[in-house]
Amino acid sequence: MEKANNRSRASYRTAGVPVSSLLTVFAHLLFIAITTLLLVWLLHFREGLSFTSTNKMKLFNLHPFFMVIGFVLVSGEAIMTFTTIPARRRTRKYFHMFLHLIGLGSSIVGLFAIFKFQHDTAKVDLLTLHSWIGISTVSFYALLVVSLVHIVYCD
Numbered sequence: 416m417e418k419a420n421n422r423s424r425a426s427y428r429t430a431g432v433p434v435s436s437l438l439t440v441f442a443h444l445l446f447i448a449i450t451t452l453l454l455v456w457l458l459h460f461r462e463g464l465s466f467t468s469t470n471k472m473k474l475f476n477l478h479p480f481f482m483v484i485g486f487v488l489v490s491g492e493a494i495m496t497f498t499t500i501p502a503r504r505r506t507r508k509y510f511h512m513f514l515h516l517i518g519l520g521s522s523i524v525g526l527f528a529i530f531k532f533q534h535d536t537a538k539v540d541l542l543t544l545h546s547w548i549g550i551s552t553v554s555f556y557a558l559l560v561v562s563l564v565h566i567v568y569c570d
């Protein structure tokens with residue numbers, strides 16, 4: 416049985432490196448590439464980021480910035496912590512929770528930015544499929560993170 420287990424684990428290795436490690440390295444590289452491209456796009460081609468500027472494009476830009484880097488990428492890192500952090504399970508769990516809290520905080524700031532942008536440019540809120548799917552996604556994510564905090568503290 417032990418031998419069979421070892422053999423099946425070995426089948427998930429490439430040249431001695433577990434496939435899960437290769438995938439997480441690839442995921443980190445994607446994190447860096449997407450962040451770089453997004454920053455070049457927002458800072459070089461779209462005038463930058465600001466909550467207070469009179470240039471409202473800078474306020475709008477905060478929405479993709481926080482949604483993509485904070486919400487999508489950091490929460491992706493949070494999901495991978497159990498594979499990527501070489502520490503005890505308890506430490507990994509705290510990292511997992513900490514990164515998800517950053518993801519949730521970013522999604523709230525990103526939503527605040529787009530609602531403020533819509534308000535400041537006299538646009539009507541929540542008219543598109545994107546906006547409703549977005550609100551639902553962030554709401555379910557908030558429920559997920561609150562339940563995670565509860566699990567971590569009650570464990």
Ligand code: HEM
Binds near residue numbers: 486530539544545
């Ligand atoms: C998971 C990521 C995202 C979520 C949860 C999300 C959520 C939302 C929400 C709730 C609104 C409605 C705001 C309102 O009606 O006042 C909105 C609007 C908008 N978002 Fe996003 N968003 C995300 C990513 C993005 C990205 C990456 C872009 C562009 C690069 C973008 C572009 C826009 C635009 C142009 C609007 C205004 C038009 C509309 O209401 O559809 N969003 N977003």
